[in-house]
Amino acid sequence: MILSIESSCDDSSIAVTDLNNKLLFHKKISQELDHSKYGGVVPELASRLHLEALPKILEEAKPFFKDLKAISVTNAPGLSVTLNEGVMMAKALSVSLELPLIGVNHLIGHIYSVFIQKDAIDDIMILLVSGGHTKILEMKGGYKNIKELATTIDDSFGESFDKVAKMLNLGYPGGPIIEKLALNGDENKINFPIPLRQSPEIKFSYSGLKNAVRLAIESGEYSKEDIAASFQKAAITHLTMKLKKLFKTNTPKNFAIVGGASANIALRNELEKMAKKYGFNLIYPELKYCSDNAAMIGRIAVEMYKNKDFSDLNLAIKARIEF
Ligand code: KG4
């Protein structure tokens, strides 16, 4: 069994996974409510809350200690001060239980969220949409060979939802709030510009759309519902337009959407349409594994354990990471 720790942002989570990918224990304490009044995650507050939550969850995982073969932990990317809480705990456990340490890239964790309690597919294209990232990735032959095909030049998809919710004074995280509001709005009410529509390049940008939404709010002409629906439509259309461009030369057999924003039903529906059109196998994580969690860290840690992909006690924290 492997014990895994996740603390890259505002979720404290611990999982125990066996080497056949069975999830034996999984618990997460989310800090969303604590950060909600600030309209975003406050790193120092998050770090202090991890310091309280992680030992509490660890106590519950103690019955598994005698069967552990390794300790895995997210060490990149994320907020340095919160990553530090998980990594310090993992190092202490590795020393005291005399077990190898596995440092996990959180983004690869998100990819493996679709393989929790399942066999992995080694060749797959991935749309990662979270609070920190908007990327198209391609994995060929397993986790050691992941290539970035596209990324955002400014804000991320999830972050744009957070910022729109903040401008409308609706709290954090914005994704689920905006999605719910959009259900009662007219998505064709406001014609927001689709970012980089004329550009032949496959890359993402959300800051211009955010500014267009700000102007619409300031005009006082529209309801919150219509703003949410029209914004969500433009944000998703930007993703699907760039994907269509990519699929002209590179059509995947397997395609996954992962990350916190992969829970968005309107986005899932658009990708279902594309799966039919292009004939690919569309995969998403179970809703409970879309946002940050330790089960996904445990799933990739099983692959890393089998490859003896261990780290030493100098395992460093990296706030940013490139593929
Ligand atoms: O993966 P995640 O939990 O944390 C990061 O690694 O960033 O993603 C959180 C992000 C937040 O920006 C949140 O607003 C967004 O995912 N999100 C959504 C939805 N649910 C969460 N965005 C759009 N629609 C949703 N339903």
Ligand code: ZN
């Ligand atoms: Zn994440």
